[in-house]
Amino acid sequence: xxxxxxxxxxxxxxxxxxxxxxxxxxxxxxxxxxxxxxxxxxxxxxxxxxxxxxxxxxxxxxxxxxxxxxxxxxxxxxxxxxxxxxxxxxxxxxxxxxxxxxxxxxxxxxxxxxxxxxxxxxxxxxxxxxxxxxxxxxxxxxxxxxxxxxxxxxxxxxxxxxxxxxxxxxxxxxxxxxxxxxxxxxxxxxxxxxxxxxxxxxxxxxxxxxxxxxxxxxxxxxxxxxxxxxxxxxxxxxxxxxxxxxxxxxxxxxxxxxxxxxxxxxxxxxxxxxxxxxxxxxxxxxxxxxxxxxxxxxxxxxxxx
Amino acid sequence: xxxxxxxxxxxxxxxxxxxxxxxxxxxxxxxxxxxxxxxxxxxxxxxxxxxxxxxxxxxxxxxxxxxxxxxxxxxxxxxxxxxxxxxxxxxxxxxxxxxxxxxxxxxxxxxxxxxxxxxxxxxxxxxxxxxxxxxxxxxxxxxxxxxxxxxxxxxxxxxxxxxxxxxxxxxxxxxxxxxxxxxxxxxxxxxxxxxxxxxxxxxxxxxxxxxxxxxxxxxxxxxxxxxxxxxxxxxxxxxxxx
Ligand SMILES: Nc1ncnc2c1ncn2[C@@H]1O[C@H](COP(=O)(O)OP(=O)(O)OP(=O)(O)O)[C@@H](O)[C@H]1O
Ligand SMILES: [Mg+2]
Numbered sequence: 001x002x003x004x005x006x007x008x009x010x011x012x013x014x015x016x017x018x019x020x021x022x023x024x025x026x027x028x029x030x031x032x033x034x035x036x037x038x039x040x041x042x043x044x045x046x047x048x049x050x051x052x053x054x055x056x057x058x059x060x061x062x063x064x065x066x067x068x069x070x071x072x073x074x075x076x077x078x079x080x081x082x083x084x085x086x087x088x089x090x091x092x093x094x095x096x097x098x099x100x101x102x103x104x105x106x107x108x109x110x111x112x113x114x115x116x117x118x119x120x121x122x123x124x125x126x127x128x129x130x131x132x133x134x135x136x137x138x139x140x141x142x143x144x145x146x147x148x149x150x151x152x153x154x155x156x157x158x159x160x161x162x163x164x165x166x167x168x169x170x171x172x173x174x175x176x177x178x179x180x181x182x183x184x185x186x187x188x189x190x191x192x193x194x195x196x197x198x199x200x201x202x203x204x205x206x207x208x209x210x211x212x213x214x215x216x217x218x219x220x221x222x223x224x225x226x227x228x229x230x231x232x233x234x235x236x237x238x239x240x241x242x243x244x245x246x247x248x249x250x251x252x253x254x255x256x257x258x259x260x261x262x263x264x265x266x267x268x269x270x271x272x273x274x275x276x277x278x279x280x281x282x283x284x285x286x287x288x289x290x291x292x293x294x295x296x297x298x299x300x301x302x303x304x305x
Numbered sequence: 306x307x308x309x310x311x312x313x314x315x316x317x318x319x320x321x322x323x324x325x326x327x328x329x330x331x332x333x334x335x336x337x338x339x340x341x342x343x344x345x346x347x348x349x350x351x352x353x354x355x356x357x358x359x360x361x362x363x364x365x366x367x368x369x370x371x372x373x374x375x376x377x378x379x380x381x382x383x384x385x386x387x388x389x390x391x392x393x394x395x396x397x398x399x400x401x402x403x404x405x406x407x408x409x410x411x412x413x414x415x416x417x418x419x420x421x422x423x424x425x426x427x428x429x430x431x432x433x434x435x436x437x438x439x440x441x442x443x444x445x446x447x448x449x450x451x452x453x454x455x456x457x458x459x460x461x462x463x464x465x466x467x468x469x470x471x472x473x474x475x476x477x478x479x480x481x482x483x484x485x486x487x488x489x490x491x492x493x494x495x496x497x498x499x500x501x502x503x504x505x506x507x508x509x510x511x512x513x514x515x516x517x518x519x520x521x522x523x524x525x526x527x528x529x530x531x532x533x534x535x536x537x538x539x540x541x542x543x544x545x546x547x
Contacts, residue, residue, distance in 0.1 A: 053391045087384055098315055105309075
């Protein structure tokens, strides 16, 4: 592993109720990554994140954060990690400032940090209101403020946009996108929607039924989503054979030719070949697959909302 | 540890817990004001018996459970365990600090009751010197005797999400006091009876039931069950998945 790996799991496994809820997961997150941790409901995201934070113990496998083993140096690790797991934690009878102060005293960071994080999540106006009167979105933002309080090197956010309206989602997204630039923080953010992290993530890991089924840069995923070219021609089967014999990789289904390589040169080459062999070309269409449909295909549609 | 205490202080500073602290001392003060015998040979000791019987038999064990439940309630309700345990603190520290707080609340309760007794005494103008030694032994003893109860109730409160369940356990364990205390066979070994045995003065007339059990037995039962309950709760909390 590169020396700049911030978080690394090896064969991470958690058995709950006789079932492997997390099954042999190998994550690798580098410094400065915004890592989108994706999976449908019940895939094991929260369970994985709990283990990363030492809130639950793995059944098997190991976790290293900042190069340290979580079992041995949990406290040293957590000093540099901020987190929001599943639902924001809060004390309803306290104000936003008091909530932050309770955690600040554990972290031992300067008092001024409270005002800073409140203004980052734009709660300054409501700082002295009891949190039990907060809307879900405000609690969510308070949760993010709590996660940011210790000026963490690694920020772990489990579905931070849960329950937010579109404007709130957009706001959190902008906020998260702006963080690494400002402070060089590494972010792990989970979601059940690819579209939600697509615009900010640099890497994605996709987990389904406890297994990590994909881990790569967002760019590679985008490349996969490029789609393909469909060609309707006269005598498709004969045309297909001709193209194959000339070294073009094309498919043939339902009377239509398809090419998965979609760069201009390949397409021009195929069309030229067809015209040269006297086939009539009726249509050349691009069929694009969305990222979301690739995601659904990978994770299986059931269970995805 | 100190950081944890300061953090906890923020949370309980404005909690209903402070109202509960007043309940038992107020009731005892009323008892004392209206029912104390001013003329006896040992007015202070008699007032102590009078004022602490209900307190030691019922309120003290029940309050132990209520304090433990209240100190865990806001952690369960808002996901506080999660944010606390994802902070750079050890679980042992968290658990020990919660336990210390239960015992501190009990100490405040005992001190207020002590103050109530002194006020009643002055109000009635008891004659004779204040028997500091006996009174202090009684209040401190009642407090020490709460150690195992606090340990078990903290265990229950940490383990059970609901606010009422640990309290129900507590009531079930406390109510038999009324019977058990008078039993020479069971009284000495029931931790829930110990606060009463420790607090009530051992005057001549009371050598029935469990009241004449030696200090050593009390200590062994109290410390023994405390160690057992505390170790169980602490082990549970150290492994608990949150
Ligand atoms: N305590 C438990 N006992 C048994 N099974 C559990 C327990 N906790 C979680 N599970 C199961 O583990 C699986 C993964 O749950 P997890 O909360 O990690 O999913 P998730 O990916 O976070 O889903 P979501 O998107 O809904 O938050 C689910 O099938 C759930 O039913
Ligand atoms: Mg989840």
